[in-house]
Amino acid sequence: MNKAQRDTIFSQAKQWIYEAGAKIREQIHTPLTIDTKSNPNDLVTAMDRSTEAFFAKNIKHTYTDHLILSEEGYGDQLDSMDGIVWIIDPIDGTMNFVHQKRNFAISIGIFNDGVGEIGFIYDVMEDVLYSAKKGEGAFKNNERLPQLNRGVPFHQAMISMNHFWLCENRLVEEKRMQQLVKDVRGTRTYGSAALEFAYVAEGIIDNYLTLSLSPWDYAAGMVIVNEVGGVTTTIDGDNIDMLSKTSVAAGNPVIQEKIITDYIKQARK
Structure with a gap:
């Protein structure tokens, strides 16, 4: 993907995101049709589906050779990241959307042969767009985000992680992770992986840890975090497989290196 092509796709995707966000805000207080997926807490609404359908229709009409990897069933069946792939979460943080009417985001990452070229995370209710193009930096609305401060003392770090880390589970020993919580300045959880990536890129959270995400949860965030000098790996420090839950x-x-070395690897069962 050359710069001209990247710029054109970026502008078009940005327009669609603002259109989708405006429609969500217009309908935010209308009665919701809510279903569940894998478990009673895995929610999906008609708004999730209609928003994803909006993106899928526009992408397929405008870019007939582009592929879509998405959450709600409007994408393609992919076995590789060859070509240009849009990775879409129409509403990341559906439980927040249902219960709070805020703290959710539209998340779109656009990859070319497995390389992240464009990332968007749109906080719909706050009308704040985090965006990035490969090699051109990351932005919050029109403000360029600075590079992450690598000099933050560990005891002053703010970490985003949910409570599953601190409960008994089959992946990590919870007492070591409880020690991590004691050793850093503070921990937060926001209920939207996309927004947590955005806050990492903004520098208001130093690291984000999660035990399981799907590609549409992390694709856009990876692009944006990379543009401010951040890294995205598995909790073992390995490269991310863009087609897998991880x-x-x-x-x-x-x-991140200290968290993985001194806490997660020691907590792995």
Whole structure:
């Protein structure tokens, strides 16, 4: 993908995101049709589906050779990342959308032969767009985000992680992760992986840790975090498989290395 092509796709995707966001805001207080997927807490609404359908229709009409990897069933069946692939979560943070009417995002990552070229995370209710193009930096609306501060002392770090890390589970020993919580300045959880990536890129959270995400949860965030000098790996420090559900660690490389080495690897069962 050359620069001219990247710029054209970026502008078109940005327009669609703002259109989709406006429609969501217009209908935010209308009665919701809510279903469940894998479990009673895995929610999906008619708004999730209609928003994804909006993107899929526009992409397929405008870019007939592009592929889509998405959450709600409007994408393609992919066995590789060859070509140009749009990875879409129409509403990341559906439980927040249902219960709070805020703290959710539209997340779109656009990859070319497996390389992240474009990333968008749109906080719909706050009308804040985080975006990035490969090699051109990351932005919050029109403000360029600075490179992450690698000099943050570990005891001053802010970490985003949910409570599953601190409960008994089959992946990590919870007492070691509880020690991590004690050793850093603070922990937060926002209920939207996309927004947590955005806050890492903004530098208001130093690292984000999660035990399981799907590609549409992390694709856009990876592109944006990379543009501010951050890294995204599995919790073991391995490269991410863009077609798989996986654990994810993202953020400040210095803080992340210490978390993985001194806490996660010691907590792995």
